[in-house]
Amino acid sequence: MAEPFISVRNLHKWYSGVHALKGVDLDVQSREVCGLVGDNGAGKSTLIKILSGVHRPDRGEIRIDGHPVVITSPKSAMKLGIETIYQDNSMVPTMSIARNLFIGREPLSFAIGGLGLLDHRRMREDAMRAIANVDLHVRSADALLSELSGGQRQGVAIARAMHFKSRVLILDEPTNHLSVRETAKVLGFVRSLPAQGVTGILISHNLHHVFQSCDRVVAMARGEIVFDKPVAETNVDEVSDAL
Amino acid sequence: MRRLFRIYLEKPELAGIALLVILTLVFETRSDGVFLSAENLRGILGLLPEVGLVSIGVTVLMICGEFDLSVGSMFALMPVSVALMTDSGLPFIPAMLLGLTIAAVVGFANGFITLAFNIPSFITTLGMLFIVRSLTVVVTGGFPPLLSSDLPIGVFTQFVGPGGMLRASFIWFAIIALVAGAILNGSNFGNWVRATGGFLDAAASMGVPVWWVKMTCFVMCAVLAGFAGTIEVFRLGSPLPSIGDGLELQAVASAVIGGTALTGGVGTVLGAIVGALLIRVIDNGLVLSQVDANWFKFAVGGLTILAVVANSWLQRTARRIKVEG
Numbered sequence A: 001m002a003e004p005f006i007s008v009r010n011l012h013k014w015y016s017g018v019h020a021l022k023g024v025d026l027d028v029q030s031r032e033v034c035g036l037v038g039d040n041g042a043g044k045s046t047l048i049k050i051l052s053g054v055h056r057p058d059r060g061e062i063r064i065d066g067h068p069v070v071i072t073s074p075k076s077a078m079k080l081g082i083e084t085i086y087q088d089n090s091m092v093p094t095m096s097i098a099r100n101l102f103i104g105r106e107p108l109s110f111a112i113g114g115l116g117l118l119d120h121r122r123m124r125e126d127a128m129r130a131i132a133n134v135d136l137h138v139r140s141a142d143a144l145l146s147e148l149s150g151g152q153r154q155g156v157a158i159a160r161a162m163h164f165k166s167r168v169l170i171l172d173e174p175t176n177h178l179s180v181r182e183t184a185k186v187l188g189f190v191r192s193l194p195a196q197g198v199t200g201i202l203i204s205h206n207l208h209h210v211f212q213s214c215d216r217v218v219a220m221a222r223g224e225i226v227f228d229k230p231v232a233e234t235n236v237d238e239v240s241d242a243l
Numbered sequence B: 001m002r003r004l005f006r007i008y009l010e011k012p013e014l015a016g017i018a019l020l021v022i023l024t025l026v027f028e029t030r031s032d033g034v035f036l037s038a039e040n041l042r043g044i045l046g047l048l049p050e051v052g053l054v055s056i057g058v059t060v061l062m063i064c065g066e067f068d069l070s071v072g073s074m075f076a077l078m079p080v081s082v083a084l085m086t087d088s089g090l091p092f093i094p095a096m097l098l099g100l101t102i103a104a105v106v107g108f109a110n111g112f113i114t115l116a117f118n119i120p121s122f123i124t125t126l127g128m129l130f131i132v133r134s135l136t137v138v139v140t141g142g143f144p145p146l147l148s149s150d151l152p153i154g155v156f157t158q159f160v161g162p163g164g165m166l167r168a169s170f171i172w173f174a175i176i177a178l179v180a181g182a183i184l185n186g187s188n189f190g191n192w193v194r195a196t197g198g199f200l201d202a203a204a205s206m207g208v209p210v211w212w213v214k215m216t217c218f219v220m221c222a223v224l225a226g227f228a229g230t231i232e233v234f235r236l237g238s239p240l241p242s243i244g245d246g247l248e249l250q251a252v253a254s255a256v257i258g259g260t261a262l263t264g265g266v267g268t269v270l271g272a273i274v275g276a277l278l279i280r281v282i283d284n285g286l287v288l289s290q291v292d293a294n295w296f297k298f299a300v301g302g303l304t305i306l307a308v309v310a311n312s313w314l315q316r317t318a319r320r321i322k323v324e325g
Helices: A044-051 A074-079 A097-101 A120-133 A150-163 A180-191 A207-213 A236-242 B002-010 B014-030 B038-063 B071-087 B092-116 B121-140 B168-186 B188-198 B200-205 B210-236 B247-257 B269-288 B293-320
Strands: A006-015 A018-028 A033-038 A059-064 A067-069 A082-085 A108-112 A115-118 A168-172 A199-203 A216-221 A224-230
Touching (some): A006 A044, A018 A044, A018 A216, A018 A224, A033 A044, A033 A207, A044 A082, A044 A168, A044 A199, A074 A082, A082 A150, A097 A150, A097 B188, A115 B168, A115 B188, A120 A150, A180 A207, A199 A207, A207 A236, A216 A236, A224 A236, B002 B293, B014 B269, B014 B293, B038 B168, B038 B188, B038 B210, B038 B247, B038 B269, B071 B092, B071 B247, B092 B210, B168 B269, B247 B269, B247 B293, B269 B293
Parallel strands (some): A082 A168, A168 A199
Antiparallel strands (some): A006 A018, A006 A059, A059 A067
8 A cells, every 4th residue: 555645643632631532543545535433522623623733732643745744733734735624614704705715825915024915806816716616606706705605605615725725625524504405516526536636534424425425434432543444345334333 | 785785794884984974964054064164174183083093993903803991091091101201301202102112011911911811802901991090190190290392292283284174193193094904904914803803713723823913903902092192182282191081982982883893803994984083073063053062972872872783784684685696
């Protein structure tokens, strides 16, 4: 087997006395979509929050593309090409699509020491292209996020991740609160990640969604990985039993 | 109709501007044309910079999701400090710079206590309102210090422009307002301010340095309040330790009337100015219309409630009719 793209070894995390991750080992191959399932409090969220830089591990090693990395902040995760889409939508409802796409990474026409003037034209043009690329059509990049439906918002989040050429896309319950049709669209997108050269991690409560769109299913319980098989070699019942 | 709602959602200060136009027309007729006379406008515009600057600071801070109730006290502490320092022989410019530093320290304390202990800024700055006012009274002994007559206060108070229409303070105000507007709308920092107040977790997860964003807004708000108070004291010629009492609520009122959301993320510098101008216009217009001036606070209070009711109704309605195209 080739060198895994993401390699996590012996990862530990304590939250004020609670041992949330108890030595997790996980390998994800390049261009593989890995489904992560488990009950609330199983450690899924902790694991992906560490990968996306929101939390820092207390012990353990992470390798990306063979290189040991220290992910200290969301920004450093993004620099490594790790983008995350959260269930409650990592978008600001009171801001426009164009502004949302570039929060924290605004294109500037003039800057001193990281602060500067926005390049509004480029933001608008890039935003329109980015959302058209994920097959989302809205009136204008100036529309506010609060004007969009849940599915459209998730589409903007996906457009943002793709625009910044992510190498790893983490989706944390991306289909919560979505309609059936919107859910199918998001799952179809997840399915297409390998073809776009992106490695994916999908966190979901719904095993059927995982079996529809992932190559592998990994189950967590009580801070440990308790099950790990290619989707083709298992079924929903077997995973349910493991949980 | 849908178009109108869409425009409203993107430009929340429009309601305030409409109200400003209506009130101007009402007062103009009620006062038989005195309201829009050059002499009267000169009076309104001469006072606007002071409450306007405070209102800009409070508005930007509210957009990033925090409050400052200590601006009224800061409005007194800086001019009193500057007067005391110049009285003891310090030249004007170092005294001003030191005064601004004092304001910055108070703003930093507001921000630091709020963020480090994770408590509502409403409480931090309510405490600071009393602390700073008390400091102001203590350092003066309760009596206004002398304002030396050879200070170059003309850079803020003299009349300038065609026919002496404006005070120099208005130029300062206009420049600061333009810069603040440009930062909020046209810079990446402004984008961070909006994101921080609009949805803190999203901003943080996108790598926005939310701690620094909030801290900067706290400091800027206090500095603007101190500066505004200093301008007012130069105009009045007497550093009263009680100046600016109740100003904090007027500033919040003008922010809200200008379309700033109490929940953060929504608001504009133009809205802050419109709100402040509305309050000045009501104050002035009531007098010109020969209404008992004691109705002023009634009107400001009513307008504040009306503004929030109207804004939340408009936003609910706008969301209900789903204005996306």
